[in-house]
Amino acid sequence: MSSDIVLPGQPIPLPRGPVPQLGGGIYSRDGTVRASLVGVPQYSGSTLEIKRTRPHPPAPNSVILGSVTRLSPLQATLSISVVDGVPLPPGEEFIGVIRVQDVRATEKDKVKIADCFRGGDVVRGLVLSLGDARSYYVTTARNDLGVIFATSEAGATMEPVSWQEMRCPKTGKIEKRKCAKPEGL
Structure with a gap:
């Protein structure tokens, strides 16, 4: 088994x-x-x-999946729906925050949140710590962490082409994202 x-x-x-x-x-x-x-x-x-x-709340080092709900110049806010591979029950969700300094491991001062995430993107992240009373701090600063599912402006499921770009299969247009390492790259 x-x-x-x-x-x-x-x-x-x-x-x-x-x-x-x-x-x-x-x-x-x-x-x-x-x-x-x-x-x-x-x-x-x-x-x-x-x-x-039994689903459990996120803890430090939990791998989570969440969708981006809000963006600001300093952070992306996620609605966490899966913790360590276990989906949370409907109606139960946790909030995660990816701060600009937690997006990637290098060139942290050059990160622009709008170039890494868009609303609705599904992100794989790692819980760093309990942030404030309402949210968890999440990082995507490893190769296997980042956007795993995104929809293009044309409504198609985008394909990762590098660690920082995805392509729309309908239009061929490239959009910036902080991608989780795509298979085969």
Whole structure:
């Protein structure tokens, strides 16, 4: 078994041999074993099950996913929706702040927030600390952190072309972003 999180309805790959007993969080339909909960399939004796993973608030060193809700010259504000790979329940959200000095590890004095993020971008970040009473300080100053999903002005899903640029597949227009390291670059 891998340690990959599965989503409800997603097929669960089984090892060769007899089908295991199915426990909580798992069902079989049309001969395919599927998840009924978000979580990691695990064996408990001879029974395959998914235990409900409890979402937890962000803590220092938590990897988060959030969407950009506000921009100012000094910071980008995120609505955090996933903490350490576990989606938060609907209606529960945390606020993250990426300060200009936390966008990247080098040339911090040359960072312009508007060249790194746009409203609606989905960002992978790392929680640095609890900021003030309302928000967490988040950094994108590693190669694997930054924008992972963005929509262009033409409404298309953009493709990363470098660590600081994304291209619209419809128009070919390049827009600046602080990208998480794209696969293969």
